[in-house]
Amino acid sequence: MNKENRNAPRVEEPSVRITRARAKAFGRSAEVLSSSQPVVKQGQKRALQENSKKRASDENKASIVSTIGLQHKRRAVLKDVTNSNVDWTDASQVQARRGPANNVKVASKPKLAEDVPMAQDDIKTKLAEELSRIRVAEPLEKLEVKEEPVLQSMCHGLRQHGGADLMLPVQHLIKSAELQRPAKKEENMVCERLGSSNELDIVDIDANLKDPQACSLYAPDIYSNIRLTEIERRPSTNYMERLQQDITPSMRGILIDWLVEVSEEYKLVPDTLYLTVNLIDRFLSQNYVEKQRLQLLGVTCMLIASKYEEIVAPRVEEFCLITDNTYSREEVLEMESEVLNFLHFQLSVPTTKTFLRRFVQAAQASYKVPCVELEFLANYLAELTIVEYGFLKFLPSVIAASAVFLARWTLNQSDHPLTPTLEHYTSYKTSELQTSVIALEELQLNTKGCCLNAIREKYRHQKFKSVATLTPAQRVGSLF
The missing domain is CATH 1.10.472.10 (Cyclin-like)
Known part of the structure; x- marks a missing residue:
């Protein structure tokens, strides 16, 4: 190496990390140096090239760190819509929260990047307030139908503004309301067919909840099920x-x-x-x-x-x-x-006796004192049908309803035998029982002279109040 190079002044590398401000200041000093010294030696030129490369790399790192900080901050906004205490105009708070690892001064956000998170934050805060007004802990039957449009509009707003974390409870409320409507519709259809038990002239025979053997809580469901089983x-x-x-x-x-x-x-x-x-x-x-x-x-x-x-x-x-x-x-x-x-061991079959117990209970709901003759007479008329092959065309529930109908008419012709309570629990109208009641009356009067008298002899005994000897004073055909 020649003597001039050894005696030339060395440009020392900075001992600290170059920031953009220092790099800018260093660039200005380099310009002054180049204007004052038109001839730059070879060692100085190499040092200047290395310093310019470091400045470029530092500027890239600073811009990347700034971008990452903005993206991280935006994700935090979408994750927690209730975090409204952060001043997004002051970027130094974010830098202080992240720590002095990079020692980079983050510039303030552009106005466009600031307005979008602010708008999203306000919308999601309003949606969260609307959602909090709807009490999720209430029973589903208290969810009014008028709240459904509000829930639908909330879902629309959440889809537009990225509130995916609030979509699940809102969709749950809408689905619960939709599931409730078919159940309510089915209940109304059943009440329309059987009649509402809340009417004043219909007595609730399942109101006795003190007797556990009566299964009063499950009786409506049980008899709805066996009405299907008797057909199968x-x-x-x-x-x-x-x-x-x-x-x-x-x-x-x-x-x-x-x-x-x-x-x-x-x-x-x-x-x-x-x-x-x-x-x-x-x-x-x-x-x-x-x-x-x-x-x-x-x-x-x-x-x-x-x-x-x-x-x-x-x-x-x-x-x-x-x-x-x-x-x-x-x-x-x-x-x-x-x-x-x-x-196939299917022995659980609803018979006429199964329905007869409930229909007799419904028939005596209007009586202050249970009528024993009514129960014995209904059982007698129902047992008369098991001997006759022609009664297979009637369902067991029809035979039971007809037996109670004819028994009430035999004991009392002043009132109509099919009371509103009895019609409610049998789910049959007078016109639907006409054929079976008339056929049963012929068995009671023994118009065909049947010689099979085991059932008749059985119910002539005093323990059954001799109901086999009772006959209606007026034919039941006058009711139809």
């Missing part, structure tokens, strides 16, 4: 003409009349008798049975019904004995397996 599991109405060739409706009547005597012999509950008849008809609806095995089917179905309904059911040997040992124990058990497999 009803026997065929024409299986004698369609399938059975060896047995006749009179044979079926003789079998059931004999089973009534068997139930009286073993003191079985009425539900067992009704279920026995239902199982017989459902099996005969799809299976061909010879007349030699008809009695075997009858005692087997009564054995199954006894196991289902009775606390202590008669043994298989007792049913064999009641048939004078016509069938062995093995034959009864084999038939039991065949019937249960065919029915």
